[in-house]
Amino acid sequence: MERIRCVDVVVVGAGFAGLYMLHRLRCLGLTVQAYEAGDDVGGVWYWNRYPGARCDVESMQYSYSFDEDLQQEWRWTERYASQPELLAYAGHVADRFDLRRDIKFATRVRSARFLETKALWEMVTAAGDVLHARFCIMATGCLSSARIPRLPGMERFRGRSFHTGGWPHEPVSFEGERVGVIGTGSSGIQAIPLIAREAANLFVFQRTPNFSVPAQNWPMPEEYERSWKRDYPALRRRAREASTSGSLTDPGQHKVHDIPPQEREQLFEARWKKGGVYFLHAFTDLLLDEASNKEAADFVRRKIRSIVKDAAVADLLTPTDHAIGAKRICVDTDYYDTFNRPNVTLVDLRSDPIEEVTVTGLRTTRKEYALDAIVYATGYDAMTGALLNMEIIGRGGLTLQDKWQDGPRSYLGMMVAGFPNLFTITGPGSPSVLSNMIFSIEQHVEWIGDCLGYLEQNRLSTIEAEAAAEEEWVEHVNAVADRTLYPKAASWYTGANVPGKPRVFMPYVGGVVAYRRKCDKVAAAGYSGFTLARAEVAETSMA
Numbered sequence: 001m002e003r004i005r006c007v008d009v010v011v012v013g014a015g016f017a018g019l020y021m022l023h024r025l026r027c028l029g030l031t032v033q034a035y036e037a038g039d040d041v042g043g044v045w046y047w048n049r050y051p052g053a054r055c056d057v058e059s060m061q062y063s064y065s066f067d068e069d070l071q072q073e074w075r076w077t078e079r080y081a082s083q084p085e086l087l088a089y090a091g092h093v094a095d096r097f098d099l100r101r102d103i104k105f106a107t108r109v110r111s112a113r114f115l116e117t118k119a120l121w122e123m124v125t126a127a128g129d130v131l132h133a134r135f136c137i138m139a140t141g142c143l144s145s146a147r148i149p150r151l152p153g154m155e156r157f158r159g160r161s162f163h164t165g166g167w168p169h170e171p172v173s174f175e176g177e178r179v180g181v182i183g184t185g186s187s188g189i190q191a192i193p194l195i196a197r198e199a200a201n202l203f204v205f206q207r208t209p210n211f212s213v214p215a216q217n218w219p220m221p222e223e224y225e226r227s228w229k230r231d232y233p234a235l236r237r238r239a240r241e242a243s244t245s246g247s248l249t250d251p252g253q254h255k256v257h258d259i260p261p262q263e264r265e266q267l268f269e270a271r272w273k274k275g276g277v278y279f280l281h282a283f284t285d286l287l288l289d290e291a292s293n294k295e296a297a298d299f300v301r302r303k304i305r306s307i308v309k310d311a312a313v314a315d316l317l318t319p320t321d322h323a324i325g326a327k328r329i330c331v332d333t334d335y336y337d338t339f340n341r342p343n344v345t346l347v348d349l350r351s352d353p354i355e356e357v358t359v360t361g362l363r364t365t366r367k368e369y370a371l372d373a374i375v376y377a378t379g380y381d382a383m384t385g386a387l388l389n390m391e392i393i394g395r396g397g398l399t400l401q402d403k404w405q406d407g408p409r410s411y412l413g414m415m416v417a418g419f420p421n422l423f424t425i426t427g428p429g430s431p432s433v434l435s436n437m438i439f440s441i442e443q444h445v446e447w448i449g450d451c452l453g454y455l456e457q458n459r460l461s462t463i464e465a466e467a468a469a470e471e472e473w474v475e476h477v478n479a480v481a482d483r484t485l486y487p488k489a490a491s492w493y494t495g496a497n498v499p500g501k502p503r504v505f506m507p508y509v510g511g512v513v514a515y516r517r518k519c520d521k522v523a524a525a526g527y528s529g530f531t532l533a534r535a536e537v538a539e540t541s542m543a
């Protein structure tokens with residue numbers, strides 16, 4: 001019988017988390033096998049190739065900080081990097097650190113089972129290949145499990161269908177076509193203005209309007225780039241020590257109602273002009289106090305009315321059901337103005353829901369729309385989807401699906417009781433999607449790397465979250481969230497976008513500084529809240 005290959009660590013995913021994790025593990029002298037479902041590196045930026053796909057964190061900050069030469073040599077061409085540039089950056093990092101040789105591409109992991117007697121994870125790929133590893137690190141991303149709603153008749157549509165999160169690699173032209181976009185979250189809001197420029201007719205099928213602020217994207221000014229590169233280590237340190245999200249956003253110092261109305265308006269206006277998520281940092285209490293939040297929301301509502309010429313369309317585009325920022329705020333280029341174009345029609349699915357997809361388009365209760373293409377910008381099974389799509393089996397045959405049937409539970413968003421030696425990078429219960437993702441990825445990768453180094457030095461072979469520590473962390477995550485307006489919105493942060501998904505506020509809202517402090521304290525105390533043990537059997541080079 002063929003012997004099963006065994007490595008120290010298996011890493012699932014080769015996006016920004018998987019790439020850096022692989023690099024870090026190699027530096028520790030560990031043997032690593034990475035698996036990646038795509039044909040190349042890049043993760044979310046590999047799959048999301050839809051028109052307008054762009055990061056909404058500034059390029060100078062949405063980039064690795066772990067290597068000074070890397071951050072000095074790479075040149076971003078715009079304030080917010082577009083998807084092709086981010087993908088090129090991921091490719092550059094893979095080349096620079098020679099990472100591809102340990103990544104098996106086009107390989108999906110079907111299951112991961114902890115073999116208790118051997119203290120090994122047994123990984124099985126979709127093709128049936130088997131691998132053993134002492135540690136399993138899930139770098140599977142927070143927004144990687146695309147969600148396409150099951151609409152009656154979808155399979156009979158004769159035109160082309162796309163999901164924004166699984167866009168073809170070859171160029172897609174909508175020139176002269178009738179196109180329907182379903183969904184007006186961040187992806188739809190980025191894609192709609194560009195599709196509108198190309199298509200003969202664009203129909204936007206909107207169920208819930210979202211708040212969007214202008215990106216104010218621009219080509220990277222040389223002086224701005226220089227100002228960052230001159231001082232990169234100090235600026236990165238400031239983001240680590242004095243920001244809530246891991247990005248420097250020039251946070252305001254006052255509560256909304258501490259400032260007279262006229263000055264407030266000027267401040268909002270200045271933030272609107274500055275662009276992007278800076279808007280939500282104008283005041284300290286926008287996500288804590290409903291009356292304060294309303295001031296910001298009303299400002300954006302007025303902006304929508306001032307941009308969109310047709311008052312009825314402006315009304316439909318105006319969100320009324322949630323606090324601004326409680327759902328992920330969208331960042332756009334020309335979104336609202338796109339609805340002034342004669343070739344763009346907004347269809348309100350609240351008053352006129354989709355009944356079915358037909359052979360030639362979409363039929364709502366009131367009308368049939370002939371379409372050449374349908375773009376599903378319908379989002380993701382966020383934060384837990386990619387993990388639960390695999391069969392992950394821990395101690396005593398416990399599956400992650402069962403463990404998380406009432407919502408995700410973890411210690412620090414990194415480990416789950418009952419699943420020894422399994423780490424989740426930016427897992428639920430960590431700042432993750434509420435932070436600059438690359439920033440949080442680096443923190444997790446470094447913490448996990450240090451942890452594995454510690455185990456090695458102390459000749460320990462397993463680490464597992466203790467149930468009591470997990471319980472306490474889950475309670476803390478919920479308690480902190482409940483002090484904010486976040487859990488009140490029906491967002492993908494709470495799982496509300498997936499029918500049947502338990503409603504739990506998943507990311508940690510306490511800020512990256514408090515979170516890092518907690519993680520560092522846990523490590524300094526010899527990994528308090530974790531059980532560390534020396535297993536009887538250990539087969540790999542680390543033992």
Ligand code: NA7
Pocket residue numbers: 143149164182183184185186187188189205206207208328349377378379380492497
């Ligand atoms: P989002 O933000 O989850 O948006 C999905 C959109 O699709 C949203 O407008 C949904 O409306 C709509 N949707 C979903 N299902 C349906 C059905 N069945 N019918 C009509 N409309 C539907 O996903 P995105 O990809 O835009 O953004 C995800 C994140 O990626 C984003 O926050 C950034 O962090 C990057 P609903 O609100 O449910 O009424």
